[in-house]
Amino acid sequence: MLTRRALLEGAGAGTALAATGLALPKIDQAKAEIAGLSADLPSGVRGEAAMERLPGKQPLIKLTYRPPNYEAPIDYFKTPITPNDKFFVRYHLSDIPERIDIAKWTLSVGGDGANGSVDLSFADLKKMPAVEVVAVNQCSGNRRGLFQPHVPGVEWGYGAMGCAQWKGAKLKDILAKVGLKADAVEIVVDGADKGAVDKTPDFIKSIPVSKAMEDTTIVAYEMNGAPLPHFNGFPARLVVPGWTGTYWMKHLTSIKAVIKPFEGFWMKAAYRIPRDKFPGVKFASQESIGPNTPITEMVVNSLITSPSNGAKIKGKATVNGIAWDGGSGIKMVEVSGDGGKTWQKATLGKDLGKYAFRPWSAAVAVGKGEQKIMARATNNAGQGQLTELIQNPAGYHHNLYAAVAIIGV
Ligand SMILES: Nc1nc2c(c(=O)[nH]1)N[C@H]1C(S)=C(S)[C@@H](COP(=O)(O)O)O[C@H]1N2
Ligand SMILES: [Mo]
Secondary structure, three states, X not given: OOOHHHHHHHOOHHHHHHHHOOOOOOOOHHHHHHHOOOOOOOHHHHHHOEEEOOOOOOOEEEEEOOOOEEEOOHHHHOOOOOOHHHXXXXXXXXXXOOOOOOOOOEEEEEOOOEOOOEEEEHHHHHHOOEEEEEEEEEOOOOOHHHOOOOOOOOOOOOOOEEEEXXXXXXXXXXXXXXXXXXXXXXXXXXXXXXXXXXXXXXXXXXXXXXXXXXXXXXXXXXXXXXXXXXXXXXXXEEEOOOEOHHHOOOOEEEXXXXXXXXXXXXXXXXXXXXXXXOOOOOOHHHHXXXXXXXOOEOOXXXXXXXXXXXXXXXXXXXXXXXXXXXXXXXXXXXXXXXXXXXXXXXXXXXXXXXXXXXXXXXXXEXXXXXXXXXXXXXXXXXXXXXXXXXXXXXXXXXXXXXXXXXXXX
16 A cells, blocks of 8 residues: 555655645646646646656656556656656556565466466576567547546646556566467456455456567566566566566566456456557457447657747747657657648657657748647558547547647747
8 A cells, every 4th residue: 555654754845745635735737847747638627636656766647546546647658768766656446565575476377278276486586587668658538638528537737658668578488388279269367456445446457478579568567677666566467568568567476377258347448449440469368348449559640849838939840759659669750830831840869679669850940920840650550640649438549640739929
């Protein structure tokens, strides 16, 4: 359980008040803009949100405290690798582990789709051949708060995402320790957090065997060269490059191969999208257990990291940002300085791999008065961002063109 004491330990001077549970100071519009909180979010959300420090973290935008849901301000995306202490935090269940003793931690591997079972210690995991992959972890509901009309759920702005270099053991090597049966269809993963107290069903997820067998699907114990931060899944989490964050189980405790589609609440009832409305690989075994289909790969997207909303610019704006997708890689980013009337190609920055944030920059001419600077990315599969949202009940896959309003002087 995340206690007030734990929060206080990590609270910086300016945030101690919030951590005591006393009335939170309301942040005003100007401050919210600096924090990178979108002006498009519902006013209720904007009023409640506050910059707050979790233990071991820089200030993040708190959307809910229990369970902890904290997103990164836009400023934190100025580098294509998100530092560990600036990485967003998302939990579904209030009863999250406080500290995990790696000497006692075990990862149980088995299930009716496996030929046997084994308990791995943290040392066992670290002894296995290690793989490294740079990959974006983005919540399916990132930007949900920008959906019009509004949909229920955590009203995220732009920052429920981050990109890190993950290091760990291949899931397929772990599964090879027990051996998969020929009729195994999914790999089910569970973490140490629980929902018993508030009656929320335990957070358990599954991925298809085909995704589990990819060389970059790993049980990670390192993030950007350091142990995983507590709130990002210490001591080990699943990393599923290309797929939205929901499958990236934190505080991993069990891996089970199963011969029937897993029907837990978080597979059957949540994290689903209408069939055939979005691109992305199909999660075939799950399609038999509902009218809709599980969300899988991220859609192509971009974010303008500078200039920020309201900046005053004379003549020419240097526009910087990042682009990403579900793993085909970014082919092109275009930028407009005139609200989408004309577009020019941005220069792509360093390629850290097909699952990573791709930095880009462009210099565009801007006129006088309020101007809209926009960006749109295209991936190697030829998919682009949208000008109109594909409506879906849970507000997933928001990938409208990126835009900031600046003042030409
Ligand atoms: N144990 C556990 N793992 C979890 C979750 C959770 O609630 N509990 N949420 C998932 C979701 S929906 C997302 S978006 C990512 C967020 O990862 P982060 O908190 O490290 O940023 O964790 C995933 N793994
Ligand atoms: Mo998520």
